[in-house]
Amino acid sequence: MGELKGKKIILGVTGGVAAYKAAELTRLLVKAGASVHVVLTEGGAHFVTPVTFQALSGHRVWADLWDPRMGNNMAHIDLSRDADLIVVAPATADVMARLAQGQCDDLLTTLCLARDCPLLVAPAMNRQMWEHPATQRSVAQLVGDGVTVLGPDAGEQACGEVGYGRMLEPEVLYEALAAHFQPKRLAGRKVVITAGPTFEAIDPVRGITNSSSGKMGYALARVCAQAGAEVVLVSGPVALPTPYGVARVDVASAQQMHAAVFANLDAADVFIGVAAVADYRPADAAEHKLKKSGEAMTLSLVPNPDILADVAALPNAPFCVGFAAESRDLDTYAEGKRRNKKVPMIVGNLVQDALGSDDNQVVIYDAAGRHPVPRGAKDALALRIVEHLGRLLVAA
Numbered sequence: 579m580g581e582l583k584g585k586k587i588i589l590g591v592t593g594g595v596a597a598y599k600a601a602e603l604t605r606l607l608v609k610a611g612a613s614v615h616v617v618l619t620e621g622g623a624h625f626v627t628p629v630t631f632q633a634l635s636g637h638r639v640w641a642d643l644w645d646p647r648m649g650n651n652m653a654h655i656d657l658s659r660d661a662d663l664i665v666v667a668p669a670t671a672d673v674m675a676r677l678a679q680g681q682c683d684d685l686l687t688t689l690c691l692a693r694d695c696p697l698l699v700a701p702a703m704n705r706q707m708w709e710h711p712a713t714q715r716s717v718a719q720l721v722g723d724g725v726t727v728l729g730p731d732a733g734e735q736a737c738g739e740v741g742y743g744r745m746l747e748p749e750v751l752y753e754a755l756a757a758h759f760q761p762k763r764l765a766g767r768k769v770v771i772t773a774g775p776t777f778e779a780i781d782p783v784r785g786i787t788n789s790s791s792g793k794m795g796y797a798l799a800r801v802c803a804q805a806g807a808e809v810v811l812v813s814g815p816v817a818l819p820t821p822y823g824v825a826r827v828d829v830a831s832a833q834q835m836h837a838a839v840f841a842n843l844d845a846a847d848v849f850i851g852v853a854a855v856a857d858y859r860p861a862d863a864a865e866h867k868l869k870k871s872g873e874a875m876t877l878s879l880v881p882n883p884d885i886l887a888d889v890a891a892l893p894n895a896p897f898c899v900g901f902a903a904e905s906r907d908l909d910t911y912a913e914g915k916r917r918n919k920k921v922p923m924i925v926g927n928l929v930q931d932a933l934g935s936d937d938n939q940v941v942i943y944d945a946a947g948r949h950p951v952p953r954g955a956k957d958a959l960a961l962r963i964v965e966h967l968g969r970l971l972v973a974a
């Protein structure tokens with residue numbers, strides 16, 4: 579993701595089993611172009627060796643307040659001086675208590691105190707440690723001091739117990755860090771997005787669907803959330819994880835998608851229809867599995883509601899963004915759809931580029947004309963689309 583390119587990130591790794599996840603977080607951040615400098619506490623080094631982090635980050639690991647590599651012996655100041663962000667992951671109950679009290683008896687806590695960049699912590703501990711009033715006091719103090727607390731998650735813990743205290747997965751932390759650097763263009767806005775295909779049942783085991791993967795819609799949901807919006811993602815059947823900070827509603831058919839969108843439109847500022855919604859559904863889905871007869875079979879289809887057109891026709895309609903997937907004459911058909919469905923912005927793409935792929939190439943159409951966006955990963959395109967949307971919202 580572009581937001582992380584060139585950013586200097588200090589990753590503090592403290593002593594918890596989740597330290598192994600910090601290795602994957604390092605890899606993801608480096609892959610995104612960030613410069614990652616790992617500060618490993620004595621406890622952290624019991625779980626993962628410095629060699630692992632050195633190999634993944636491409637930099638030697640810092641551990642000692644008195645590291646002779648700093649000419650002036652001021653590692654605690656020099657390291658954090660030009661950092662864009664410090665993230666402590668995993669953050670133990672102990673490090674959180676010491677940070678909350680302003681203690682600085684090792685390199686990591688000293689760096690955190692001697693910083694002028696944001697500090698984020700990702701707690702990881704046993705559920706009773708997390709629930710303990712002392713830890714909750716630390717959390718409240720840290721939040722009050724402007725520290726961002728990411729997680730923890732609930733689930734099965736290394737100790738065998740179940741509850742809150744698991745560190746967020748590396749992919750989720752990575753998204754949260756990318757979000758941190760994104761301008762909050764949609765702060766205070768509510769965005770409802772549809773994504774993926776619909777599935778129109780013929781009988782209990784068969785149906786009509788299409789090859790939309792949901793990647794474009796999920797990328798937009800992720801970027802809208804990172805841009806500060808409250809996001810409701812109404813999703814057809816796809817195999818994608820829910821983006822961090824996004825509320826997801828799963829549906830199958832176009833009628834279910836229509837109902838779920840309208841149930842979530844209250845106070846929505848923006849509606850984005852990315853889903854490849856089936857225009858027709860079988861007139862009557864068979865209650866039981868259809869049997870083979872050997873004879874030709876005719877399927878009677880009836881039209882589905884047009885979700886985008888119905889939302890756009892509301893008296894106080896949110897700002898509507900449609901998508902148009904065409905196999906030819908993109909300009910004519912996409913702009914035609916924008917006018918017919920009476921929406922201010924439509925994103926056109928060619929099915930052969932767009933469906934199921936990781937990359938895409940789009941043209942944005944609005945009242946001012948056509949705005950081509952060069953080929954790129956769907957995450958990168960989502961950023962450009964949200965930038966454009968942000969400008970139109972300001973002007974609206």
Ligand code: PMT
Pocket residue numbers: 772774789790791792793794795832850851852853854855856857882883884885886887899900901902903915927929932933934935
């Ligand atoms: O999911 P991916 O694999 O990442 O692929 C992304 C995509 C190709 C699905 C996406 O980029 C895209 O183009 N989505 C729109 C697909 C489409 O065929 O749209 P359409 O031309 O049928 O419809 C135009 C618009 O009306 C769309 O915003 C659509 O969501 C909406 N619509 C259509 C029919 C219907 N019954 N209800 C709707 O809301």
